[in-house]
Amino acid sequence: MAMMNFFEYAGRPFVGILEEFGRVMLLFLSAAVWAFRPPFRLRQVFKQMEAVGVNSLPVVLITAVSSGMVLALQSYYGFRMFGGESLVGATVALSMTREIGPVFTALMVTGRAGSAMAAEIGTMRVKEQIDALYAMSVNPVQFLVMPRVLAGMVTLPVLTVVSDFIGIVGGYFVGGQLLGINSGVFMARIYEMLDLNDIFNGLIKAVCFGLILSVVSCYKGFYTTGGAEGVGRAATQAVVISTVSIFISDFFLTAVMF
């Protein structure tokens, strides 16, 4: 009996997580279905693409250029020990396209746009604006969730490509200009080692991350309770859960793809 209670007690959080995962999936499926039903809400979609894509660009650029530069520096110190400095460029390029580009971009967008999604939709929930949508025969999943999820899935790969490129430029600047690696060799090694598949797989990751962060953030906003305090909680949880989910899924995507 006591044993039973122990398992019940220990298992409860796990069941809770599964349950919540199921509800997130349901919201995603519902958004997916609504994406194919008229009206298509193109205005909302473009508005969200601007909110997610354009507005996140500055932080994504800063993150990308500094991580590219740091990568070049760090790998230079390592490779110098056995005279492999020429590999710095390829290292930066591979790390950026496979990992740093998609993951850091997703994390930045989560902080910038994911929290905003949760807060906006959460505010609409607690101020009865979602009820008002229902009352006016407008489905809030189609009007609010679908455009954000679509925007997340479309803009993340675009931001990631930019991030990849800027990261490599940062690495080139540090390697070629500051550390004195021959820039021709630097580039040649990148061409030699970097496969189009590396970029492509990185973009698949980006689409998945965009999906995860937007669905999770919309979910947290959509089921907000408890007034202004609840909105704050929803925004925080959206960031935390999105971040953790991005890291977990990154591991599995990497295991499958590379």
Next chain:
Amino acid sequence: MIRLAGVTKSFGSQRVLNALDLEIPSEEITVILGRSGSGKSVILKHIIGLMTPDSGKIYINDKDITRLNERELNEVRKQFGMLFQDAALFDSMTVGENVAFPLVEHTRLPKKEIQRIVEEKLRQVGLPGVAEKMPSELSGGMRKRAGLARAIALDPKIILFDEPITGLDPIMSDAIDDLIVNTQRQTRATCVVISHDIASTFKIAHNIAMLYEGQIIEFGSPEAIRNSSHPFIRQFIKREAPGWNAGP
């Protein structure tokens, strides 16, 4: 006609509506009176299908909306206009876009015509020239009136008003009362109004429903309510009936 039959609704252990029966006649103004927290807003949310009863049925024109799927419910809701207690304007849109919203969603009217209707409705609620403002730039009473303009934008067959004049000054309250009466007269809409204001209620109501402890304890013409002998109603209407303890 709107009919609630045996509607029961609890939140946790708190029973808000208790086997409530209510018939709201078509093409008339029915005012629901009751104390703060007695469940008036909850009744409106049941009528438009935003809440589902734990038990009981809700008929809109003889169709039980508790059994409809979302698509069917949406069709029913297209006859409705609703003013929420806190207006529920969309923060991300201008006031004009808010009022235009039901028109954009459910009509194929040209932009010009929509704009004309928006201007007209805003003028009717005493808010000319605020179309370009954001809801956050308005006062509470102005937001409420903008919400009212949105609720009547489509000239709906059924209009639900959750406390349309609460928070307005006496002159504006009077104007909004007139607007409700005139709108109802012109469009022959069925109006359900929630109110706390006795004078306004007697001015606009064709019927009054008294909500008390989860049930409609009396329904009738303003005259009948005025002459009611129920101690709660007497206290509520005339602030008299000494010795009557109105509860918590």
